[in-house]
Amino acid sequence: PMRVIALANQKGGVGKTTTAINLATALAAIGEKVLLLDLDPQGNASTGLGVPKDEREPSSYDLLLAERPLSDVSQETAIPRLHIAPATLDLLGLEMDIAQSPDRAFRLKKALAAHSGGDPQFSYVLIDCPPSLNLLTLNALAASEAILVPLQTEFFALEGLSQLMQTVEHVRSTLNPQLDILGVVLTMADQRNRLTTQVEKDVRETLGDLVYKTIIPRNVRVSEAPSFGKPVLLYDMNCPGSKAYLQLASEIIRREKAL
Amino acid sequence: PMRVIALANQKGGVGKTTTAINLATALAAIGEKVLLLDLDPQGNASTGLGVPKDEREPSSYDLLLAERPLSDVSQETAIPRLHIAPATLDLLGLEMDIAQSPDRAFRLKKALAAHSGGDPQFSYVLIDCPPSLNLLTLNALAASEAILVPLQTEFFALEGLSQLMQTVEHVRSTLNPQLDILGVVLTMADQRNRLTTQVEKDVRETLGDLVYKTIIPRNVRVSEAPSFGKPVLLYDMNCPGSKAYLQLASEIIRREKAL
Numbered sequence: 019p020m021r022v023i024a025l026a027n028q029k030g031g032v033g034k035t036t037t038a039i040n041l042a043t044a045l046a047a048i049g050e051k052v053l054l055l056d057l058d059p060q061g062n063a064s065t066g067l068g069v070p071k072d073e074r075e076p077s078s079y080d081l082l083l084a085e086r087p088l089s090d091v092s093q094e095t096a097i098p099r100l101h102i103a104p105a106t107l108d109l110l111g112l113e114m115d116i117a118q119s120p121d122r123a124f125r126l127k128k129a130l131a132a133h134s135g136g137d138p139q140f141s142y143v144l145i146d147c148p149p150s151l152n153l154l155t156l157n158a159l160a161a162s163e164a165i166l167v168p169l170q171t172e173f174f175a176l177e178g179l180s181q182l183m184q185t186v187e188h189v190r191s192t193l194n195p196q197l198d199i200l201g202v203v204l205t206m207a208d209q210r211n212r213l214t215t216q217v218e219k220d221v222r223e224t225l226g227d228l229v230y231k232t233i234i235p236r237n238v239r240v241s242e243a244p245s246f247g248k249p250v251l252l253y254d255m256n257c258p259g260s261k262a263y264l265q266l267a268s269e270i271i272r273r274e275k276a277l
Numbered sequence: 278p279m280r281v282i283a284l285a286n287q288k289g290g291v292g293k294t295t296t297a298i299n300l301a302t303a304l305a306a307i308g309e310k311v312l313l314l315d316l317d318p319q320g321n322a323s324t325g326l327g328v329p330k331d332e333r334e335p336s337s338y339d340l341l342l343a344e345r346p347l348s349d350v351s352q353e354t355a356i357p358r359l360h361i362a363p364a365t366l367d368l369l370g371l372e373m374d375i376a377q378s379p380d381r382a383f384r385l386k387k388a389l390a391a392h393s394g395g396d397p398q399f400s401y402v403l404i405d406c407p408p409s410l411n412l413l414t415l416n417a418l419a420a421s422e423a424i425l426v427p428l429q430t431e432f433f434a435l436e437g438l439s440q441l442m443q444t445v446e447h448v449r450s451t452l453n454p455q456l457d458i459l460g461v462v463l464t465m466a467d468q469r470n471r472l473t474t475q476v477e478k479d480v481r482e483t484l485g486d487l488v489y490k491t492i493i494p495r496n497v498r499v500s501e502a503p504s505f506g507k508p509v510l511l512y513d514m515n516c517p518g519s520k521a522y523l524q525l526a527s528e529i530i531r532r533e534k535a536l
């Protein structure tokens with residue numbers, strides 16, 4: 019079966035795209051067939067996986083308008099077993115384009131359902147969301163079995179967490195009763211910094227086991243990698259960031275197996 | 278006259294709120310009468326200036342719905358000469374609430390125009406925008422004389438800059454012919470880091486004098502301050518972050534005088 023997971027958090031710059039790219043790569047490295055679905059008009063995930071700007075059609079926009087099937091939109095990347103459905107600025111117009119349509123929040127769910135059984139087969143679909151609770155993110159949450167929450171170890175990011183949890187509750191009661199919280203991953207953590215350790219303590223106290231043991235450290239190699247169009251696992255596989263993302267992938271798989 | 282400036286960038290987490298809070302405080306410290314208008318449903322600017330969650334009504338939402346005048350919505354802060362128009366989650370519903378109204382992009386412009394001559398008088402209005410190019414940000418750009426662009430010295434942030442410039446062009450030709458670019462301020466810069474110096478070099482080459490000489494360094498005191506509901510200038514006025522924001526305020530005023 020295809021596991022569909024949304025990487026979402028309305029707070030900006032918390033590591034959604036970086037986690038989507040590097041977790042997708044790590045899962046592919048350990049043998050899973052993965053699709054990274056870029057739902058952010060900025061198209062950072064498409065850039066971070068090296069998709070040239072003029073090779074992003076058909077895109078996730080065409081998928082949501084039901085004009086192209088997933089098998090047309092997904093393309094191979096330089097990483098074996100990892101495909102991407104790229105994003106373009108067209109997504110900015112989606113809200114206006116489908117505002118009147120009754121199934122506007124379920125476009126992605128329908129597109130993924132239409133694909134199941136098709137070629138290529140994916141074991142994981144990771145959806146990179148924009149930093150807002152708009153129709154794009156709602157489509158992702160309605161189509162997903164679970165949400166993975168990247169959480170920067172900063173005060174403003176912590177403040178937004180309770181709002182995000184309320185949104186998940188709201189989506190669960192209106193659009194998607196199956197939506198679970200897969201987990202919360204702390205990102206850009208600097209263990210020498212009091213704020214980081216304070217946020218970590220707060221989050222573990224309130225959310226307990228939902229917070230992964232794996233913590234992604236702040237590591238400049240992680241932020242350099244996208245300028246080469248590569249995940250950090252390819253750019254520098256021995257750096258602390260790469261090790262942390264590989265560890266996160268195996269922690270997620272271990273938890274999935276225990277389910 | 279009242280100078281209205283939007284702090285906008287659709288890339289998330291680049292320092293829009295942090296710059297809005299600390300620049301507003303620095304301008305007030307040097308004698309200007311400032312209003313910080315929080316247009317982000319997250320309400321980070323309201324939190325960063327110490328407005329309790331249960332004291333945020335009436336809010337900027339009421340202003341945009343034309344139900345309350347600016348003099349009702351703006352409230353004093355702990356900082357002399359600095360007022361805030363707080364934000365609440367109600368803003369999330371704005372797009373649906375005013376989607377059909379022909380003046381939906383000009384609500385803020387009208388509200389600010391209705392206030393001019395009223396009490397209190399402001400010399401600067403700084404608008405903190407959410408990380409998207411939605412109706413809230415469009416209202417801010419339509420109501421402003423200029424946009425101040427906080428730019429994190431990171432690759433993804435640089436990638437988004439050209440899209441932001443296109444959006445400014447588009448707003449200038451459709452909603453607001455007077456919209457200028459006030460300037461671009463580099464944020465969270467780590468001068469020891471090759472990526473920072475590379476981004477700085479790229480931006481100065483493409484945008485020249487539009488980029489302020491003042492660079493805001495990455496400084497943990499800046500990210501600690503909001504958890505105490507204070508601008509960093511109040512939390513630790515001698516730290517590198519505070520000095521940089523005071524320097525930015527005087528660079529902006531010097532340029533305004535030269536106009």
Ligand SMILES: Nc1ncnc2c1ncn2[C@@H]1O[C@H](COP(=O)(O)OP(=O)(O)OP(=O)(O)O)[C@@H](O)[C@H]1O
Nearest residue numbers: 030031032033034035036149236237240241289431
């Ligand atoms: N572990 C890390 N160490 C250092 N830098 C990081 C790390 N993770 C992410 N970054 C950098 O921080 C910035 C924000 O990360 P990213 O763009 O992935 O966040 P996002 O949540 O997807 O942002 P947006 O809200 O704009 O979509 C990027 O420039 C990225 O390269």
Ligand SMILES: Nc1ncnc2c1ncn2[C@@H]1O[C@H](COP(=O)(O)OP(=O)(O)OP(=O)(O)O)[C@@H](O)[C@H]1O
Nearest residue numbers: 030172289290291292293294295408495496499500
């Ligand atoms: N100079 C700095 N040094 C260290 N940390 C900083 C600095 N500027 C901002 N930060 C921290 O970086 C994070 C992102 O900054 P901020 O929230 O101001 O960005 P934003 O663009 O307003 O984000 P959003 O897109 O979610 O509105 C915050 O946690 C903030 O405290």
Ligand SMILES: [Mg+2]
Nearest residue numbers: 034035058062
């Ligand atoms: Mg992103």
Ligand SMILES: [Mg+2]
Nearest residue numbers: 293294317321
């Ligand atoms: Mg902000």
